[in-house]
Amino acid sequence: MRIKESEKDGVVVLTLSGKMMLDAKSAGLHDYVKDLVKQGKTKVVMDMGKITWFGSTGLGALLASYTSLKDNDGDLKVARATRKIRSVFMFTQIIKVLENYDTVDEAVAAIK
Amino acid sequence: MDDNKTKLKICLNSFDDLEHIRESIINFCRHYCSSDEEIDILEMAILEACHNAVLYGTKIKNKSLCELELIFDNQSIKAIVKNYGKAYEVLEKDSFSIDQDFLQYKNGGLGIPLIKSLMDSVEYSRKSNNMNELIIVKKINNKQ
Numbered sequence: 099m100r101i102k103e104s105e106k107d108g109v110v111v112l113t114l115s116g117k118m119m120l121d122a123k124s125a126g127l128h129d130y131v132k133d134l135v136k137q138g139k140t141k142v143v144m145d146m147g148k149i150t151w152f153g154s155t156g157l158g159a160l161l162a163s164y165t166s167l168k169d170n171d172g173d174l175k176v177a178r179a180t181r182k183i184r185s186v187f188m189f190t191q192i193i194k195v196l197e198n199y200d201t202v203d204e205a206v207a208a209i210k
Numbered sequence: 211m212d213d214n215k216t217k218l219k220i221c222l223n224s225f226d227d228l229e230h231i232r233e234s235i236i237n238f239c240r241h242y243c244s245s246d247e248e249i250d251i252l253e254m255a256i257l258e259a260c261h262n263a264v265l266y267g268t269k270i271k272n273k274s275l276c277e278l279e280l281i282f283d284n285q286s287i288k289a290i291v292k293n294y295g296k297a298y299e300v301l302e303k304d305s306f307s308i309d310q311d312f313l314q315y316k317n318g319g320l321g322i323p324l325i326k327s328l329m330d331s332v333e334y335s336r337k338s339n340n341m342n343e344l345i346i347v348k349k350i351n352n353k354q
Contacts, residue, residue, distance in 0.1 A: 152254070153254075153258060154324045158316060158319065162312050182253070185251060189247070189328060190328070
């Protein structure tokens, strides 16, 4: 999995791509977010439109990131999640805590 | 094979094989499931089980690292995942819930809880020769 960081209206946008499954980079997503928190950046949007494979390791890192941001008065929104990811979010009720938006701009507007 | 009980057996020997079986799982489920969501959920759970089996499995001479059997039986799809090696810690883990502390999953450990929450039943048995057998079942809205 690759992580590309950018910023829009004071919100960090992490564009994730590739396989979000069992590899060091997927598990490292949480460490990446913790580093953002240390820098005082606690509002994050994850663009998941280019994720080709989504496994439990990626989901665990995503949920841990959500908790770390919330614990520091921040928030995490998801943008452009694929149909498969949305199905899992719906079925497991993750959608109740981790909202998905059709576009990055909508997610950024919601978190500002 | 009769229509009421259809089987598909696939052998895996590496992570690369997961990519190949993904399409087979989707095609098998698409034949019976009436919604994309059902197919997505089954694909995720079955691949997760196979992924874990390959990751923690031990190669035994003349055996595949992991063996997957898909069975459609009346209104259910059953996946039987076999591997050799370390025993699973399946029964000790609860299903995934949004009320849990998510930080416990920061370095993994979500596989079995996720499978439990996605499927209707998860049964694990330890066989002779260090063989693990995981049977996961989901009732579906059969489109036929």
